[in-house]
Amino acid sequence: MKFFLDTANIEDIKKYASWGVISGVTTNPTLIAKEDVSLEKRIKEIAEVVDGPISAEVIATDLEGMLEEGRKYAKWHKNIYVKVPATPEGLQAVKIFKKEGIHTNLTLVFSAGQALLAAKAGADLISPFIGRLDDVCEDGMALIAEIAQIFQNYNIKSELLVASIRHPRHVIEAAMIGADIATIPAEVIDKMIKHPLTDKGIEKFLEDWEKVANK
Numbered sequence: 752m753k754f755f756l757d758t759a760n761i762e763d764i765k766k767y768a769s770w771g772v773i774s775g776v777t778t779n780p781t782l783i784a785k786e787d788v789s790l791e792k793r794i795k796e797i798a799e800v801v802d803g804p805i806s807a808e809v810i811a812t813d814l815e816g817m818l819e820e821g822r823k824y825a826k827w828h829k830n831i832y833v834k835v836p837a838t839p840e841g842l843q844a845v846k847i848f849k850k851e852g853i854h855t856n857l858t859l860v861f862s863a864g865q866a867l868l869a870a871k872a873g874a875d876l877i878s879p880f881i882g883r884l885d886d887v888c889e890d891g892m893a894l895i896a897e898i899a900q901i902f903q904n905y906n907i908k909s910e911l912l913v914a915s916i917r918h919p920r921h922v923i924e925a926a927m928i929g930a931d932i933a934t935i936p937a938e939v940i941d942k943m944i945k946h947p948l949t950d951k952g953i954e955k956f957l958e959d960w961e962k963v964a965n966k
């Protein structure tokens with residue numbers, strides 16, 4: 752399972768890239784807005800740090816607008832994946848981008864039907880938002896299991912990218928199911944490495960070492 756970082760914060764991207772655990776980055780308009788920077792500037796900065804897929808989302812909701820923005824983003828760097836929403840116009844855009852050799856990430860996916868259509872249109876990445884489903888009392892992980900099963904049944908090549916991750920269990924359960932990618936917020940990665948028994952173990956080793964250090 753590949754880990755992407757779900758942020759537009761360049762310091763976080765540098766930090767977790769230095770851990771050797773990040774294969775790509777996903778951004779969205781909300782994450783860019785938090786950074787108070789232009790999308791182009793930030794995407795180019797990210798591309799200098801991470802050598803893997805970088806998702807940049809279109810703002811337009813009409814086909815022509817999506818195509819114009821996506822073609823512009825694709826010129827910024829070879830690793831750009833144009834993120835388009837799971838709408839009829841989004842599917843049309845995916846099909847056209849595919850012909851033009853532009854990679855895509857179909858975002859705001861909330862059903863297996865949307866995921867199947869995205870795969871048929873030729874999306875490279877398909878992003879179900881599990882946390883937002885959990886937020887409205889649905890089962891986000893059940894959707895991941897459903898899509899994973901369907902993709903396996905038909906040997907579908909699109910990659911299943913689990914998005915809207917809220918905590919480490921989301922990552923572990925998605926990995927158990929066999930999802931291709933998890934895009935993870937920085938604070939969830941911090942929680943994944945942290946364990947009280949690790950801290951306690953280090954403390955005890957240091958304490959014991961002190962007893963013999965000067966012998």
Ligand code: G3P
Pocket residue numbers: 757777778779880882883914915916934
């Ligand atoms: O990158 C999109 C997705 O991960 C958003 O997550 O927490 O805003 O539901 P969230």
